[in-house]
Amino acid sequence: MRMFRNDYSEGAAPEILAALAATNDEQTVGYTEGDPHCERARELIRAACGRDDVDVEFCIGGTSANVIGVTGLLRDWEGAVCTKDAHINVHETGAVAACGRTVLPTDDADGFLTPEAAERVWRFQTSTGRHMTRPGCVYVSNTTELGGVWDKARFDAICDWADEKGLPVFLDGARLGSGLTSPAAGGLTLEHIAARCGAFYIGGTKNGMLFGEAMVIADPRLREAFPFLQKERGGLLAKGRLLGVQFEAAFEQPADGGEALYWRLARNANACAFRLREGLVRLGFSPYGEAPSNQQFFVMTPAQRDAFEAACGCETFYELGDGNVVARFVCSWATAEKDVDELLALAAELA
Template sequence: MRMFMNDYSEGACPQIMDALLATNGEQCVGYTEGDPHCKHARELIRAACGRDDVDVEFCIGGTSANVIGVTGLLEDWEGIICTPDGHINVHETGAVAACGRTVLPTDDADGFLSPEAAERVWQFQTSCGRHMTRPGAIYISNTTESGGVWDLARFDAICDWADEHGLKIFLDGARIASGLTSPAADGLTLEHIAARCSAFYLGGTKNGMLMGEAMVIADPKLKAAFPYVQKERGGLLAKGRLLGVQFETAFAQPADGGEALYWQLARSANNCALKLRDGMVELRFEPYRHSDSNQQFFTVSTSQQQAFEAACNCETFFTLPDGRRVIRFVTSWATQPSDVDELLSLAETLA
């Protein structure tokens, strides 16, 4: 059975592999500086964002992008507010803290940073003046760690709160393609995110590329700091054109005027995930939180967890107090409806 472990188990989608092979013999300037592919990719991304005043920079992966973006936005004495399960707080081995910046988690329990919880952190952190780390930014991710999709109203609410407090807004977009092509996006667009965020990135690693993320930067401080922080943190790729080739292929406008490859890949992954979700629910498996993205979580017994894990390498995230397990299925650009059918056939025997 095909793995449902994550959305980066495969290599790159055929179109991107073809582009890499076609340009393999070219000699280009290194470090994403001056090569035609990175230049073209930057132009395409600016056009997709509806802004020509942003910098577009290329990172090797999500943790690197988060570390460079967060540390470049903040002063030494500032911290960043996020949810308790935020990637920078849980899954990056303290990378942001190791660079001298403080992560300030809220008590949000659903993966979404809320104005109410952020306000509580703000009030506490500013209660003793210079004796405590002052918040300088907020961190959100689309999709969330539990597959939640930001819609326009929720996104604007937290951005409005941040603006009122003079805080910068950083969006982890490792799975932004899944979020924005989800039916739950409800009006949230790439152009709107670009208009409101200080910086965010477009994830490639988890959406059909070999590796790479494209950082979109509006904040003047991060624009100036990025080249130096990236080099200092070991995040600068010498063969930078490899990132440019992938992103120019993903964001190229099709001749027929249709959707760019970047969004096509995510939409396909989402469709398979929603087919999986609906099929599991029909078999009376219990979702762990509602998700309209390519990550689907379910609460299962230990025996069901072991059977699913052995068959398709799904990940077990944690054990609930009653002993049941929360497992995650993830679809990718390469997942086919027939793969989902096979998994559902197994699920039927375990229901």
């Protein structure tokens, strides 16, 4: 059975591999500094964002992008406001803290950072002047850690709050493709994110590339700091053109005028995830929250989880107080309907 553990188990989409193979013998300058593929990818991404006044830089992976982006927006005495389950707070081994910066989690419980919870953190952290870490930026992710998808109204609400406080918004876009191609996006577009964020990145590792994220930077402080932080913190790839080639292939518009590969890959992952969700619900499994993305979460018994895990590698996210668990299933660019149907056949035996 095909694995549903994550969306980066496979290598890369055939079109990405073909682009890398076709350029394999080329000799270019390194470090993403002026090679034609990185420059073309930058042009394509700026066009997709509707802005020609932003820097586009390439990172090797999500943790590197988060560390460089978040710490580059902060001064020594500042911290990042985020949800308590945010990747920078839970899943990155204290990487932001290891760079001398502080994470300031809210009490939001569903993966979405709200203005109300952010305001409580702001008031507390600024209540004693110089004696506490001051909020210096806002961190959100799309999709959220629980597979949630930001819509335009919700996104604008937290951006408006951040603007009132003079804080730049940093968006972790490791699964941005899934978020923006979801029917739950509610008018949120790449152009709108680019208009409102100080910085964000477009995830490639989890959407059909071998590796890589594309950082879009508007904030002047991060624009100045990024090249130096990337080198200092071990995130600068000598063979940088490999990043450019992949994003070039992903964002080049097809000759027939259709949708760019990046969005087509994300739509496939979402479609398979929705098929899986509908099938599991039909069999009587209970979803854990709303997850209109390529990540799906379901409540089940430990025995059911063990059987799924052995067959398809699903991961346990939570252990609930009633003895049940929450398991996560993830679809990728490579998942096919037949893979979902095979998993649903097993689910029918376990229901």
